[in-house]
Amino acid sequence: MDYCNLADLQCFAATSHQCATQVQDYLQGRLHSVGAQYFCNADIFIDILCTCDAVISGSTTLHILLLRLRTPWTLADLDIYMLQVTSMLMLSCLMAQDYHIVTEGDDDEVPYTPCNRGQVVLLTNGKRWIHVVVSATASALSPIFHFHSTAVMNFISTDTIFCCYPRLTL
Numbered sequence: 001m002d003y004c005n006l007a008d009l010q011c012f013a014a015t016s017h018q019c020a021t022q023v024q025d026y027l028q029g030r031l032h033s034v035g036a037q038y039f040c041n042a043d044i045f046i047d048i049l050c051t052c053d054a055v056i057s058g059s060t061t062l063h064i065l066l067l068r069l070r071t072p073w074t075l076a077d078l079d080i081y082m083l084q085v086t087s088m089l090m091l092s093c094l095m096a097q098d099y100h101i102v103t104e105g106d107d108d109e110v111p112y113t114p115c116n117r118g119q120v121v122l123l124t125n126g127k128r129w130i131h132v133v134v135s136a137t138a139s140a141l142s143p144i145f146h147f148h149s150t151a152v153m154n155f156i157s158t159d160t161i162f163c164c165y166p167r168l169t170l
Helices: 006-013 016-039 042-051 058-064 082-097 142-146
Strands: 054-056 075-084 100-105 117-124 129-135 154-156 160-163
Touching: 016 042, 016 058, 042 082, 054 058, 058 075, 058 154, 058 160, 075 082, 082 100, 082 117, 082 129, 117 154, 129 142
Parallel strands: 075 129
Antiparallel strands: 054 075, 054 154, 100 117, 117 129, 154 160
């Protein structure tokens, strides 16, 4: 399936229940492989996203959505989008995984459009970086749709993949 784009995977999944399960397992595997790069156990990553009702977006999402062969770059950071109500839980979970806060707030050095973004917290474990983007609205997705580029207007949750502009992105 590494040679299939997301549209092909969707068509393949529509052919049968068994194929749908195979595609779902493949995409979950891609998500787990990302999680394994940031946490000692990929299941921790999935649990944190699920518990905090958060999504990932940005280059990490593109890394999962694009053909594996078309993603030769190394992931530099993980962008997690979430609501204010679960942000303290998220930060606690990340700090329990040996991440520490580098900056937080509305820093001009943080490269995010301020529209619908409440706060950005930058964390590191010394090897990897995580941006926690806290939405200022009732939806964790609002800041994603105000980003400066359509290429990153995508998100992945533990059970959903969304691509705003699939023809332009994929």
